[in-house]
Amino acid sequence: MTNCDYPAVLRACAYWCVALRARPKTESTSLTTFTDLALGAPLLKALADENYTAPTPIQAQAIPYVLDGKDLLGIAQTGTGKTAAFALPLLQKLSMDKARLMPRSTRCLILVPTRELAQQVADSITTYGKYLRVRTSVVVGGVSIRGQIRRLSTGTDVLVATPGRLLDLIDQKAVTISDLHTLILDEADQMLDLGFIHDLRRITKLVPAKRQTLFFSATMPKQIAELASAYLTDPVQVSVAPVATTAEKVDQRVIFLDKSDKVSRLRDLLAGKDVERAIVFARTKHGADKVVRDLERSGLDAAAIHGNKSQGQRQRALGDFKNGSLRVLVATDIAARGIDVDGISHVVNYDLPNVPETYVHRIGRTARAGAAGIAISLCIPEERPYLRDIERLTKRALDLMPGEDAASDPRGEPGFGREGGTNKKGRSGPGRSSAGRGRPNGNGESRGAAARGPRPERGESAERGERREGGERRVAEGEARKPRFGRNGEKSGAKSWAGKGDGASRKPHRKGQGANTNASRSNGGRSNDGPVQFGV
Incomplete structure (x- = not known):
């Protein structure tokens, strides 16, 4: 009997199961106004104030399913109106929730990859919900954590957060997410690109099993399908404007x-x-x-x-x-x-x-x-x-x-796009490739290289530059995490090696370029929290 890689078979089955379960619905929709979406009068009034008359395709598709309590996987680019696609039905459901809000608790958690997106999402929720009694809070890095702890002490209906700061607050027992009823991941593919996978896994272990979960992503890579398989229950998939589509005008x-x-x-x-x-x-x-x-x-x-x-x-x-x-x-x-x-x-x-x-x-x-x-x-x-x-x-x-x-x-010209990105030493693309070196640029940006094939630019920290007051870690925003192992498995701090194939050797870090040589950081600076990541 031949050997069988059962874990690989199970992963493949899970991938195809979620792909089939989350396939786009084929029925057409004739919804042309927000009134057709069965939104309440306060929301319709707020939309009228903003001169919004007709829902975008992603809104028309997603809102009915979210109102119906279904888990959803939305594939949509920036600029398609996806924020309103989850914010409007969320506000509608919150307006009907009369349960008492407990201290340090939240009813809905929205995870986003960057500070700017967090503020934009919170602003949109505030705009749409201005005629409702809904409390919204934003927690991101780069600002005082004390003020955030104080605001969360009485509880909040909607918490918009970046993963790193949220975990800091959870560690300090400033917020609990064990009683929420809705979990939303916005730009999930971007969070994976930025190395948030371990933070996301830790957060999802803290939320209740019985909840509504919404994933929104610009693309549908295999990792997103695997996350959807793990965290969504019988999800509906809606999609508009594939990523290859550029604006017509x-x-x-x-x-x-x-x-x-x-x-x-x-x-x-x-x-x-x-x-x-x-x-x-x-x-x-x-x-x-x-x-x-x-x-x-x-x-x-x-x-x-x-x-x-x-x-x-x-x-x-x-x-x-x-x-x-x-x-x-x-x-x-x-x-x-x-x-x-x-x-x-x-x-x-x-x-x-x-x-x-x-x-x-x-x-x-x-x-x-x-x-x-x-x-x-x-x-x-x-x-x-x-x-x-x-x-x-x-x-x-x-x-x-x-x-x-x-x-x-x-x-x-013959061979356009092949020979242009290679210099005399065989390094592809602008600058030197870091492929196989286990070391990013000191400024936190990965060095691009065409030879690596399509790979998201990563490593820029948009949120881990915070410092806990009274003992909070300090990680310069954008500072690259030092890997624990080098190219051939050597532990960090081993003597420099000569790069094979390109004749290059590791240069010492210049002052101020992300070289904390005395400590190897775990994910986001927290000890015993998984392997080193390019956390944001």
Whole structure:
């Protein structure tokens, strides 16, 4: 009798079971107004105040199932109205819940990956529920934990939280989640990309088994299906706008140039009179700061938001950007999650993302609510493989920027997108690849490499920069966790080894670049809490 890998067989069965159980419903819906969704008068009045008349597809599909108490797996991108898809039915159910709220308890927990998204979700719930008596609290890192403990002491109906700070509060017995009736994971795929899997597992062990669970994700990777299999009960799946779909009214353009010309071309683009409000995307936090310095030297006002900025700095930059006093915002991808600003005329990819789905998320910041927008990508030779992957995913070629010499377009050349990202030593993509080294960049951003294949950019901390008052851990926001084992299984702190294949050896950490060499951190700084993660 042949040997059988029973655990692998069981995992495969679980994966296909959830895929079949959570398949999209085939029945069509004729719901065209919020009144058709059986929402209460206070919610309809709040929606009318915001001039919302018709539900989006994800709202029309999801709201009836959530009101019916079913577990749900929603596949939808940013900008599709998914927040209202769970917030409106949640508020409707809370308005009918007359049970007494106990101290330090919550009825509903909403987990999100970043501070900005947490605040955006809480603001939306407050807006929709302004005619209801519903208490909403936000707990994120980067701000005083004492104030959060004080606000949670009397209990809250809705708790919007990032996983790291929530676990800090649970450890201090400042909040309990053992009595909640609804658990919502927003942007679940992003939380997995940021290394939250162990935090999520720990949190789900603390919530009651009898609950309603809602998962919302932009994509449906295998890990999301496995999580759904573990935490959802007979779920319904609703989906709209696959991630490969870009906004129809976005004019997508590309400029091919050398790296030395990027700053001057960016400056010229942003100086244009047609640029009303622009987001510039950089791959790393230090890169974003450098772009801001270069623009300011040229007389252009700009501000950066990323994991190394304090919560106050990020809020001020976003506030100035929203009210129009700041035209240019430079952001990393993680920090940009949760930015909900109308009237963005331009998105500029100063650095092309090494994950093609990220490109779709980036340019979705413009051309919202039926408006038009322009997305411009600056592509240096090392980034050509990224452009090739983007065009394959979106099934369209980016237009050459008007005024550019057609001879500068290398896409017709043999082998385009293969040889461009490899330098003489065989390292692929911009910068050196860290594949197989077990060590990220000191600034907390993973070094991109086309040779690794599609992999989410990770490691930027959006929430673990907090410090407990009176003994709370201190982890610089965005600081990379030091792995316990090196490439060949050596424990951390072993003497430097020579990288095989590329002739490189490990360089010592520079001062201030994430090298806490005296301690190896567990997940989020908590001891005995699983293997090392790039926690946020």
